[in-house]
Amino acid sequence: xxxxxxxxxxxxxxxxxxxxxxxxxxxxxxxxxxxxxxxxxxxxxxxxxxxxxxxxxxxxxxxxxxxxxxxxxxxxxxxxxxxxxxxxxxxxxxxxxxxxxxxxxxxxxxxxxxxxxxxxxxxxxxxxxxxxxxxxxxxxxxxxxxxxxxxxxxxxxxxxxxxxxxxxxxxxxxxxxxxxxxxxxxxxxxxxxxxxxxxxxxxxxxxxxxxxxxxxxxxxxxxxxxxxxxxxxxxxxxxxxxxxxxxxxxxxxxxxxxxxxxxxxxxxxxxxxxxxxxxxxxxxxxxxxxxxxxxxxxxxxxxxxxxxxxxxxxxxxxxxxxxxxxxxxxxxxxxxxxxxxxxxxxxxxxxxxxxxxxxxxxxxxxxxxxxxxxxxxxxxxxxxxxxxxxxxxxxxxxxxxxxxxxxxxxxxxxx
Numbered sequence: 001x002x003x004x005x006x007x008x009x010x011x012x013x014x015x016x017x018x019x020x021x022x023x024x025x026x027x028x029x030x031x032x033x034x035x036x037x038x039x040x041x042x043x044x045x046x047x048x049x050x051x052x053x054x055x056x057x058x059x060x061x062x063x064x065x066x067x068x069x070x071x072x073x074x075x076x077x078x079x080x081x082x083x084x085x086x087x088x089x090x091x092x093x094x095x096x097x098x099x100x101x102x103x104x105x106x107x108x109x110x111x112x113x114x115x116x117x118x119x120x121x122x123x124x125x126x127x128x129x130x131x132x133x134x135x136x137x138x139x140x141x142x143x144x145x146x147x148x149x150x151x152x153x154x155x156x157x158x159x160x161x162x163x164x165x166x167x168x169x170x171x172x173x174x175x176x177x178x179x180x181x182x183x184x185x186x187x188x189x190x191x192x193x194x195x196x197x198x199x200x201x202x203x204x205x206x207x208x209x210x211x212x213x214x215x216x217x218x219x220x221x222x223x224x225x226x227x228x229x230x231x232x233x234x235x236x237x238x239x240x241x242x243x244x245x246x247x248x249x250x251x252x253x254x255x256x257x258x259x260x261x262x263x264x265x266x267x268x269x270x271x272x273x274x275x276x277x278x279x280x281x282x283x284x285x286x287x288x289x290x291x292x293x294x295x296x297x298x299x300x301x302x303x304x305x306x307x308x309x310x311x312x313x314x315x316x317x318x319x320x321x322x323x324x325x326x327x328x329x330x331x332x333x334x335x336x337x338x339x340x341x342x343x344x345x346x347x348x349x350x351x352x353x354x355x356x357x358x359x360x361x362x363x364x365x366x367x368x369x370x371x372x373x374x375x376x377x378x379x380x381x382x383x384x385x386x387x388x389x390x391x392x393x394x395x396x397x398x399x400x401x402x403x404x405x406x407x408x409x410x411x412x413x414x415x
Contacts, residue, residue, distance in 0.1 A: 002034045002035045002036060003030075003035045003036070003086045003087070003384065003387060003388070003391075004035070004036045004084065004085045004086045005027075005030065005035060005036065005037045005038070005085065005086065005087060005088075005089065005387070006037075006038050006039070006040060006084075006085040006087070006088045006089070007023055007027060007037065007038070007039045007040070007088075007089045007091060008039075008040050008041075008088055008089065008090050008091060008097045008098075008101050009023060009039065009040075009041050009042075009091045009092065009097060010041065010042050010067075010069055010091075010092055010095035010096070010097045011041055011042065011043050011047075011069075012039065012041050012043055012047075012049055012050060012053070012057065013043070013047070013049050014049060014279075015215075015250075017215055018117070018302070018303070018304045018305070019091050019092060019115070019117040021182070021304055022115075022117070022180070022182075022302075022304055023039070023091055025181070025182050025183055025304075025376050025379075026376075026379065026380055026383060027039070027055055028054075028183070028376075029183075029376050029377060029379070029380030030380050030383070030384060031054075031055060032380075033380060033381075033384060035384065037055055038055060038056040038057070038058065038085075039053075039055065039056070039057045039058065040057075040058040040060065040074075040077070040078075040097075041057065041058070041059050041060070041061070041097070042059075042060060042061045042069035042071055042074060042095070042096060042097055043057075043059045043060075043061050044059065044061040044062045045059040045061070047059065047061075058077065058081075060073050060074045060077055067095070068094075068095055068096055069095050069096045069097065070096045071096060071100065074096065074097065074100045074104070075100050075103045075104045076104075077104075078100070078101060078103075078104025078105060079104050079107075079108070082104065082105055082108045082110045083108070083110070085110060086110075086387075086391055087110065087111050087112060087113060087151075087387060087390075087391055088101055088105065088110060088111075088112040088113075089112070089113050089114075089115060090112060090113070090114045090115065090146070090150070091115045091117060092115070092116070092117055092119060093114065093116055093119050093120070093143055093146060093147070094119055094135070094138075094143075098114070098142075098143075098146050099142040099143075099146060101146070102142075102145060102146045102149060111151040111390070111391060111394040112150055112151065113150055113151055113152050113153070113154055113387075113390070114146065114147060114150045114152075114153045114154065114173075115154045115156075116147075116153060116154075116155065116160075116164060116301070117156075117301055118156075118160055118299065118300065118301025118302070118323070119301075120163070120164035120167045120168075121160070121163050121164070121167070121299045121301060122163055122166040122167050123219075123298055123299035123321065124167070124299070125166075125167055127218075127219075127298065135168075136168070139168050139170065140170060143168075144168070144170050144171070144172070147171075147172070147173040148172050148173060150173060150174070151174065151390055151393075151394050152173075152174045152175075152176040152386070152390050153173040153174060153175055153176065154176050154177075154178050154386075155175060155176070155177045155178070155301075156177075156178065156179075156180035156301055156302040156323075157177065157180070157301070157302060157323050157324050157327075158177055159323035159324070159326070160301040160302070160323050161175050161177055163323070176386060176390075178379070178382055178383055178386055179373070179374075179378055179379050179382045179383075180302050180307075180374070180379050181307055181373070181374035181375050181376050181377075181378055181379035182304050182307045182308055182311070182374065182375075182376055182379075183311075183375075183376040184307065184308060184310075184311025184312075184370055184374075184375065184376070185284050185287075185288075185308075185311045185312045187311075187367065187371075189288060189312060189313065191288070192281070193281040193282070193284040193285035193288055194284075194285050194288035194289045195285070196281050196282065196285050197278075197281075197282055197285025197286050197288070197289055198285070198289055200282065201273070201275065203273070204244060204246065204273060204289070207242060207243065207244045208239075208242050208243045208244070208291055209244055209245075209246050209286070209289050209290040209291060210229075210243065210244070210245050210246070210290065210291060210292055210294055210317075210348070211245075211246040211248055211286055211287065211290040211292070211293050211294065212225055212245065212246065212247050212248065212249065212293075212294050212295070213248040213249070213278070213283070213286065213287070213293055213295075213305050213308075213309070214248075214249055214295070214305050215249060215250070216247070216249040216250050216253065216255055216256050216259065217255065218255065218298075219297060219298055219299055220295070220296075220297050220298075221295075221296035221297050221298055221319060221321075221339060221344070222247065222249075222259055222296075223258075223259060223262060223341075224296040224319070224339065224340060224341045224343075224344045225245065225294055225296050225344055226245075226259060226262050226263055226266065226268070226272070227262075227266070227341035227344075227345075228296075228341050228342075228344035228345035228348055229245055229268060229271060229272075229348065230266035230267075230268045231341070231345050232345060232348060232349060232352075233268055233271065237349055237352060238271070238348075238352070240268070240270060240271050243271065244271060244272070244273050245271055245272050245273065245294075246273050246275060246286060246290065247259075247272060247273070247274045247275070248275045248276075248277070248278045248283070248286050249274075249276070249277060250276060250277055251274045251276045283308070284312060287308065287309050287312040287314050288312050288314070290309075290314055291314075291315075291351070291359065292314060292315050292316060292317050292334070292351055293305070293306070293309035293314050293315075293316045293317070294316075294317045294344070294348070295316065295317070295318050295319070295322055296317075296318070296319040296321075296339060296343070296344045297318075297319055297321045297322050297339065298319065298321040298339045299321045300321060300322040300323060300324075301323055302323060302324060303318075303322050303323075303324065306318065306322060306324065306328070307370060307374035309366070310328075310333055310334075310366045310367065310369050310370035310374065311367065311370045311374075312366075312367075313363045313364065313366050313367040314363065314366060315333060315334045315335075315351075315359070315362040315363055315365075315366045316328060316333065316334035316366070317334055317335050317336075317344075317347045317348065317351060318334060318335070318336045318347075319336065319337065319338065319339035319340075319343060319344065320336050320337065320338055320339060320343075321339040322336070327369070327373060328369065331365055331368065331369040331372070331373075332361075332362060332365045333362065333365045333366040333368070333369035333370075334362070334366065335347040335350055335351060
């Protein structure tokens with residue numbers, strides 16, 4: 001029997017990061033499986049990014065209180081329409097759509113589930129202590145109850161689940177680890193995207209490309225990459241005539257300006273090439289044209305861009321802040337080290353010093369890793385299987401007796 005699923009998000013703006021893309025990928029596959037999927041957001045109905053979305057979107061903005069998005073209309077809408085759905089999926093926990101869903105569903109029989117998308121990682125507590133103090137005030141009355149009353153809290157990997165327990169002392173939820181993934185590049189790949197990218201950026205043709213793809217944000221560690229490459233240049237390991245770092249992210253903004261200043265200070269302007277945000281065939285093209293994708297993040301609950309790179313047969317160089325790094329290393333699909341400039345320098349050096357046949361072998365293992373672990377089809381199938389199980393438990397009102405409540409047992413589910 002098809003499910004009727006409602007995904008709740010603060011925004012569908014793609015600039016907000018991986019969770020939006022993850023929802024798009026998941027809903028696309030679930031619809032292909034015959035399920036009815038709709039989205040509810042706090043976006044303004046006239047927002048440009050809502051155009052051409054192929055499924056129904058209920059945009060209940062504009063909202064108040066800035067990015068938090070307070071909207072009494074959202075709660076009322078849920079109360080009036082919740083009966084149309086078998087379940088609601090909350091994506092994220094620090095905006096009003098999370099707390100508003102809790103308020104809107106309190107007097108209904110509709111179960112809800114939460115994807116935290118890495119937002120409980122303790123890295124944020126240490127990196128932004130003042131913001132964490134604000135969260136401490138918010139957590140007991142508007143964060144903790146949402147997780148406590150959810151019929152399950154979904155994590156995209158085991159490491160994310162374990163780390164989530166370290167952010168707040170008040171923590172109680174039914175933990176459930178699901179597979180996660182992305183559509184990726186069809187295989188065997190065609191050279192079209194690669195040629196389109198190189199035609200758009202001819203100065204990169206015949207260069208060895210090391211690509212940083214994603215938001216230009218301190219969490220992603222692009223400053224570590226810059227410092228690591230500069231050190232390798234000084235040491236004579238990085239050939240500045242043939243090697244280029246492609247930063248495929250926004251070129252504007254205060255942090256981007258800071259990075260540009262750092263590049264100039266270290267005198268490696270000729271080594272770095274900025275493309276701005278790359279989407280569609282241009283994104284696949286830069287990944288196909290690259291030797292490796294480099295992501296020295298301090299924190300990533302999953303990192304969809306990692307799965308995307310693997311799908312193109314491109315190995316990945318990761319910081320251990322990317323929670324799936326162990327899978328990558330175990331599958332010999334990439335390398336990982338600490339989330340420091342020295343750690344980034346070590347994995348770059350290790351890659352550069354590999355023999356060509358070893359690099360080629362890692363590329364083949366990259367695609368195999370994707371097919372084994374991170375396909376969108378696998379993620380969608382396991383997601384739906386989990387929903388069927390959890391909704392049936394909810395309907396039978398036997399949650400406590402039907403499933404073990406020990407988190408370590410719940411995490412070893414068959415999905």
